[in-house]
Amino acid sequence: MIQRVLAGVGVVLLAGSAFAQETALEYEVKAAYLYNFVKFVAWPPAAARGPLTICVAAPSPFATALDDIVRGESIEGRPITTRVVEDPQASCQVLFIPRAVPSAEYLRALRTLPVLTVGETPEFVRDGGIVNFVRDAGMIHFEIDQDNARRAGLQISSRLLRLARTPHPSATP
Numbered sequence: 001m002i003q004r005v006l007a008g009v010g011v012v013l014l015a016g017s018a019f020a021q022e023t024a025l026e027y028e029v030k031a032a033y034l035y036n037f038v039k040f041v042a043w044p045p046a047a048a049r050g051p052l053t054i055c056v057a058a059p060s061p062f063a064t065a066l067d068d069i070v071r072g073e074s075i076e077g078r079p080i081t082t083r084v085v086e087d088p089q090a091s092c093q094v095l096f097i098p099r100a101v102p103s104a105e106y107l108r109a110l111r112t113l114p115v116l117t118v119g120e121t122p123e124f125v126r127d128g129g130i131v132n133f134v135r136d137a138g139m140i141h142f143e144i145d146q147d148n149a150r151r152a153g154l155q156i157s158s159r160l161l162r163l164a165r166t167p168h169p170s171a172t173p
Contacts, residue, residue: 026140027063028065030062030120030133030140031068033140034054034096035069035070035080037094037116037131038054038075038116040157041116041155041156041157042154042156042157043093043114046114047093049078050078051080051081052081053080053081053092054066054080054082054083054092054094055084055085055092055095055096056083056084056095056096056098057085057095057103057106058101061098067082088105088109088110094115094116094118095110095116095117097117097118097120097129099119099121103117103119103121103124103127103129107128110152111128111151111152114154116131117129117130117131118131118132118133119131120132125145125148128148128151130144130149130152130154131143132145143164143166144156
């Protein structure tokens with residue numbers, strides 16, 4: 001009897017461990033995407049000075065993955081930094097809003113500011129977000145809403161747009 005219980009606990013622990021590894025890998029992929037998005041976005045001249053800061057709304061699901069990817073990197077002479085934030089901040093050039101964080105307040109506050117908002121919920125683009133991660137058949141894809149990007153004063157490279165999915169019509173306002 002005890003052996004069956006221990007075996008059952010072992011299966012649950014292995015499943016939990018596999019889920020944790022899958023989640024960690026998912027956020028490593030998303031961290032790489034965030035870093036690469038920065039290469040294909042043009043900010044208005046007033047926002048194109050100083051370091052490029054990728055912010056994550058707290059709590060961050062990235063552990064050290066995002067920091068590890070951007071450490072020592074720069075784009076066009078601008079160093080890339082990361083920061084975890086607890087409220088909407090225009091001092092970020094990119095803001096990732098994890099699914100565990102309600103995005104409405106962030107999106108309302110940053111709607112017309114030059115901040116590339118990135119999320120991972122089905123309603124993110126409809127609510128005003130610019131880039132949304134979509135999981136399909138175990139793969140991470142992304143969709144981009146160009147109208148929301150223009151409203152924020154951001155210009156997204158056609159090279160990045162070609163890789164993106166078009167948001168589903170019911171997902172946009």
